[in-house]
């Protein structure tokens with residue numbers, strides 16, 4: 001399959017007009033590049049849901065705080081294009097910042113999803129989810145796909161996008177894809193590249209602790225205790241946890257005792273990386 005690479009909104013709308021004139025359905029996989037097996041699983045899933053697949057690669061400045069890793073976020077366009085040529089992908093959109101924010105970032109129209117934006121990662125990264133909602137709405141408007149595919153690894157982001165789409169009544173289905181993990185359970189993430197060998201060995205604890213939280217919830221233990229001991233376990237393993245919680249799977253609200261489905265979610269700093277992960281408790 002030949003891969004078309006586009007960089008401007010005009011090129012994109014001309015391409016999509018031609019594609020739509022054939023009657024083909026479209027799935028969009030939004031990414032920030034530095035693609036790994038987790039992203040490729042999203043593309044594979046997208047190809048099962050629509051006739052044509054588009055991937056966007058854009059390191060979105062509005063979702064990074066001033067002290068965060070926007071400048072050092074790994075950018076690997078050649079590798080990404082090589083990886084995308086191995087999966088069923090028709091179109092890659094790699095816009096420069098001016099194409100996505102033509103009036104400049106300070107003047108950019110922003111979108112906000114109250115409730116889901118301020119908790120957990122949103123509490124630690126003020127404004128992060130406004131940036132995510134803003135860029136996702138821009139991408140959905142540009143592509144107008146039938147389906148858009150997101151990883152469950154960013155579970156809070158997935159719920160936020162679902163809420164955005166439901167509240168605005170956008171005609172797109174949001175598909176979540178389970179997290180792809182290394183053999184030892186560490187969730188694949190572009191930020192794993194920041195880990196040295198020692199931190200990489202430590203990082204696997206995040207996944208182990210989340211699974212253990214799930215087992216304890218299913219055994220009927222009290223939420224506060226599970227969460228407290230999860231934080232202790234992460235600290236004892238040399239991680240700096242930000243949160244380790246059990247929340248309702250549907251909306252991240254506090255669950256009633258024994259309620260299901262819930263999700264165990266955690267974020268922790270490991271060496272130079274801030275990692276997040278979550279585990280379903282069905």
Ligand code: PAF
Nearest residue numbers: 030031032060132135154
């Ligand atoms: O998950 C990501 O890679 C990003 O947050 C997204 C959805 C592409 C928006 O920039």
